[in-house]
Amino acid sequence: MISRLHIAYEDLFRKKTRTVLTLIGIILSSWVLVSLLGFNKGFELALNRDIDNMGYQVMVMAKGCPYEAATMMLQGGRGLRYIEQSMVENISKEPEVEAITPILMQAFFDPNKGESGGIAGYYGVQAKSYPGMKPFLKFKSGGWFHEDDAPQVVMGFEAAELEQREVGDMILVPEKNVELKVVGILERTGSQDDGTIFVPLKTLQKIAGTDKITTIGIKIKKGADMAALEEKLYKLPNMQVVSFTQVKQTIMKLISTARVMVLSIAFIAIIIAMVGVANTILMSVIERKQEIGILKMMGALPGDIFRLVWTETLILCAGGSAIGIVLALLFARVTDLVVRQILPYVPNGGLVSIDVVLALETFGVIVAVGLLSGLFPAWKAGRVRPLQTVKSE
Amino acid sequence: MKKYFKVITIFLFFFGLPEAFAAIGCDLNDPVRDVARLFPGSSGYKMRYASITELGGEPLLKKIKERLGGNSKVLFAPIDVPYTIYEVYNGSTKLGYIHGVNQKGQYGGTQVFIIQNLNGTIRNFYIQKISGPAAAKFRSPAFGIQFIGMSVKDFGGMDASTCKGKGRITKVVNPAPEAEADFMGIMRGLKKNLILMDEFVFSAGAKK
Numbered sequence: 001m002i003s004r005l006h007i008a009y010e011d012l013f014r015k016k017t018r019t020v021l022t023l024i025g026i027i028l029s030s031w032v033l034v035s036l037l038g039f040n041k042g043f044e045l046a047l048n049r050d051i052d053n054m055g056y057q058v059m060v061m062a063k064g065c066p067y068e069a070a071t072m073m074l075q076g077g078r079g080l081r082y083i084e085q086s087m088v089e090n091i092s093k094e095p096e097v098e099a100i101t102p103i104l105m106q107a108f109f110d111p112n113k114g115e116s117g118g119i120a121g122y123y124g125v126q127a128k129s130y131p132g133m134k135p136f137l138k139f140k141s142g143g144w145f146h147e148d149d150a151p152q153v154v155m156g157f158e159a160a161e162l163e164q165r166e167v168g169d170m171i172l173v174p175e176k177n178v179e180l181k182v183v184g185i186l187e188r189t190g191s192q193d194d195g196t197i198f199v200p201l202k203t204l205q206k207i208a209g210t211d212k213i214t215t216i217g218i219k220i221k222k223g224a225d226m227a228a229l230e231e232k233l234y235k236l237p238n239m240q241v242v243s244f245t246q247v248k249q250t251i252m253k254l255i256s257t258a259r260v261m262v263l264s265i266a267f268i269a270i271i272i273a274m275v276g277v278a279n280t281i282l283m284s285v286i287e288r289k290q291e292i293g294i295l296k297m298m299g300a301l302p303g304d305i306f307r308l309v310w311t312e313t314l315i316l317c318a319g320g321s322a323i324g325i326v327l328a329l330l331f332a333r334v335t336d337l338v339v340r341q342i343l344p345y346v347p348n349g350g351l352v353s354i355d356v357v358l359a360l361e362t363f364g365v366i367v368a369v370g371l372l373s374g375l376f377p378a379w380k381a382g383r384v385r386p387l388q389t390v391k392s393e
Numbered sequence: 394m395k396k397y398f399k400v401i402t403i404f405l406f407f408f409g410l411p412e413a414f415a416a417i418g419c420d421l422n423d424p425v426r427d428v429a430r431l432f433p434g435s436s437g438y439k440m441r442y443a444s445i446t447e448l449g450g451e452p453l454l455k456k457i458k459e460r461l462g463g464n465s466k467v468l469f470a471p472i473d474v475p476y477t478i479y480e481v482y483n484g485s486t487k488l489g490y491i492h493g494v495n496q497k498g499q500y501g502g503t504q505v506f507i508i509q510n511l512n513g514t515i516r517n518f519y520i521q522k523i524s525g526p527a528a529a530k531f532r533s534p535a536f537g538i539q540f541i542g543m544s545v546k547d548f549g550g551m552d553a554s555t556c557k558g559k560g561r562i563t564k565v566v567n568p569a570p571e572a573e574a575d576f577m578g579i580m581r582g583l584k585k586n587l588i589l590m591d592e593f594v595f596s597a598g599a600k601k
Contacts, residue, residue: 112528114422114521115430161470163524164497172500172524179500 008311011284022280023320025273026366030324032266034354034362035335038328040259042353043346047251050347051244053191055133056101056217057226059242060091060233082212083239091216094232096224101129103215104201106208110174120174122153123196124204124213133219137193142167142184149202154184158194171197176207190348270366273320274373281313281377285384292381293389302382309381313374314367321366325359328352419493419504420477422521428481428491431508431517435481435488442475443593453592460588462553470495476589487511492590493521496582499574500524505582507540513587513595514544520579527569531579539565545587545595556580 012019051057062081085102092100104124111117131137131144140160145152155165160182163171169182180199188194205211220226226245233241285292292305328335332352340346421427428438445454454472479491493506501524508517518537530536543561551558556577567576 110524112523112532115427118422118522162495162502164495164502170500172526174524177526 004308004311005315008308008315011288011308012312012315015284015287018280018283019316022273022276022316023323025276026317026320026370027324027327029266029269029273030321030362030366031328031331032269033365034325034328034359035332035352036259036262036266037358037362038332038352038354039335039339041355041358042351043255044252045353046347046349046351047248049349050191051248053134053136053189053193054217054244056099056219057244058218058220058230058233059244060087060216060218060236061214061240061242063238063240082210082214083216085211085213087236087239088213088216091218091233094229096220096226096229097218098221098224099129099132099219101126101133101217102201102213103130103217104204104208104210104213105215106204108173108175112174121197122173122199122204124199124201126201130198130217133217134193137189138187140185140187142182145183145200148200149206150183150200151178151180151203152183152200153180154186154198155182156186156194156196156198157188159197160185162195173207178207192348270369274369277313277316277370278373278377280316281309281374282380284312285309285377285381289384289389292384293386296384296386305384306378306382309378310371310374313370313378317367317370317374318363321363321370324366325354325362329354329359419495419506419521421479421491421493421506424479427519428479431491431506431519432481432488434483436483438482438491439480441478441480443478443589444473444475446473448593457588457592461585462551476593478590478593481508489516490590490594492586492593493519494582494586494589496578496585498523498525498578499572503575503578503582505579505586507583507586507590509590512544513591514542515540515587517541518583523575523579525572525575527572527575530568531572531575533568536568540583545591548584548587551580551584553581553584 060083062083088100088102091097102125105121106124107119107121109117110120113120127145127148127150140157142154144154153171155163160166165171165182165185167182167185170179171182172179180203186193199207201213205213218229220229226243230241230243233239295305296302332350332354336351339351424438424440428435432438445457449456450472476492476494481488481491489508489510491506491508493504495502496505497503501522503523504521506519506521507515508519510516518540520532520537523531547561548558550560551562557563562580565580567573569576
């Protein structure tokens, strides 16, 4: 026995070109929608991961234009604003603080990098406090340095690969010609740590000729009032406070503006696709008026005709949506690369996260909206008057 | 808006800074300027990527290691490293290739670039990055000029461990005897570079 699904399928593909074009519209709108929703989810997950990988939730640094500081550091390691290390002790007394770590970022000019020289950056960290901030870091070989004045370094995975270093090898700090021994190489983390060269704090201070630091990382106790701590930190003279919650909110706020615009475009694409569906089915109904009339004369009820036409809509939307989702999954990496080219900052890791729930939700939305758009043609088909249509033949 | 800018900049500073030394592989720092300088008479270039994984996988890796003398330390790179090959043109006429490799030096990675004619002979030589007190001596034109006209055949007999061999390479003078490790690193890098280019470009069947 021929099923309703089979008849609907056969009817749809009588006009192959028209059906395929409609299907392409649905595929594209489904692809765009699921990719956007996946980006929405993936971006936030990746941003959270980046922030968690920092190991601390609040950063304190000297007040001053950060843009200028970043630029100057990248251009030659000079002009950075420093803070007294005694500040670490003062802040650590606050009840909200679980752990605290001083950091010194320093850059030196290397004349033998490229045609006109380049910058080599180093990250001075305290042996006793910094590893505790990042317990998730694993070593490919070796381990952390134990003394703050040891002439040693720990290298991120990519830094070690670029410098072709193994545990036991030496590196030379340019400009200062100080030799440091590699004692540990980290496993790949997919974060900024991969490209970092960690140096014991006092060693880097000695090399740079300073007893100060550039940054303080603060880990807050669970359940502690972060806002209260931030308020206290804001009162410190000439200090700037950066909370990663604030950073996250700001980035998400900026992204959300773009997101609303793009989602609106996706919404319009869905509407256009669904108008296409309604048009295709309606045309099909008009072309088959006589057939529908004969079916009715043979005893088919309006409900039967309605269901038959609605099934055609269902096939179009379900098929198009499924193909669109599969394409979005297959090309998620390409979407990722495109987004990375467009946005000035993107977190590490995958940006488009499409899981089963999201795929099913998108499928459901497309099919539901599609079925809605198929209501009118199906109703129209159900109302065809058999005698009138046969006479018109 | 100013506040947003400030917060984002700080974020970019702390998250983006390590990017300054995070790149793996061996690309020219400023390809437009570098290609024009290293290949006088060229008008442009095309980049293509080659990796041992894509071009032959484990059998090719084994072959390259054998050609390097079985010393895995010379290769010192994962099988899937994408090697950048710059195909240099004058108009639509291909003039040659530029290709670089990372090689272990005494105090850090050394980036050894060779500029080759279409027949595979070296027409120019460039060390983009090298660490250590003797770096300037190795980057001087007087050192690089010794390799001009050499090809993979000249390095075929060179032992990658001792960097000793026969023929033209015996005449290569180390400008900094105190930095023997760097000198040997450069020689190994050159051999590796020539062998990789031979496998990727010049060998029969390789994509030219």
